[in-house]
Amino acid sequence: MTAGQGIAAAKKDGLYVYCVVCDRGEHLLGPVGLDDHGVYAVRAGDICAIVHKCPAEPYQSNDRQTVENWVLAHQRVIEMAAERFETVLPMAFNMIVQDGPNGNAGESLRAWLGEERDRFTALLDKLAGKAEYGVQVFWDRQRVAEALLQNDPRLRRMRDEALTKPKGLAYMLQQKLAKAARAAVETRANLYVEDFYTRIRECLDEVRVEGLKKAAGGEQMLLNLSCLMEKGNSALGKVLEEIRETEGISVRFTGPWPPYSFVCAG
């Protein structure tokens, strides 16, 4: 039962595209698509798009589980394609080709594959044997601040001095100390980011800096990277293991992903 994609009996004149691969054959992947639709390949020369037929309207829903299932199905089909065809160029979610003035969806799609053949071939070559990994570095800012207050001689002096003074003056000195501590924490953050980024980047073929996001608890995200490297290369894992030894630092390491982040234009 399809939710949010029109009535089941609606015309299926659109093609939902999962990914692009290099192949010369005919392929059926079976009923593994969104809402169990049958997935197959549409070919132009040696480039194929992996698709399913659907009504020409986007997949939309207010039901969380439905959306989750669609997203997981999208990813699953791409992974199946990666197993069968080695290298894939993943599409964003909800890329649906419609009938056009020049022909039906299949014809439009083939024409587009033909136009983009050089770009796709270059991308497939670049990505062969590689995978995307996600790296996020967090720190416990409070913990680092406390450690700095303990260990930085200048801050310690300021703190000790404030303790010996009468209330009004002590307060002013504590404000100064707080400001100096904040600056020290920022400096430390920048040092970490520069150091970690440099060491991580050395392991990679390509890296993309992603936006920082709010994190749980007292942790703050310092670095969010999409990393492209050869599948199974262990250099990055080793560097992250070392980075994790740093006090107050934690690391999230995910993957391998299909190379979503490395097929975008710009």
Place this chain on the structure above:
Amino acid sequence: MEPELPVRHSRATLVDLLDRVLDKGIVLRADLVISVAGIPLVGARLSVALAGMETMLKYGIMSDWDQAIRTAATQGQELHAVKPSPLKQRPDEALAAPMVA
């Protein structure tokens, strides 16, 4: 020391998947396509519910510092002398942060 292995395929990586599938990947030409990745997939509240699941990561707003890193990266520069800028620890932001298109 064993090199660490990345996490794949768990509830914990659903947010990472959403980041990729909704924001990245190849985008079809506008005249061909019914929908583009920028169309909100679901209502704003549900998108936050999806994004903020068990892993508790919410879509945040980029800081100046974040922008400086991005600039340095896209220009292929080494990351040195990044101008320190306050990294505000934001108190709980309103849950209804809109989905970034």
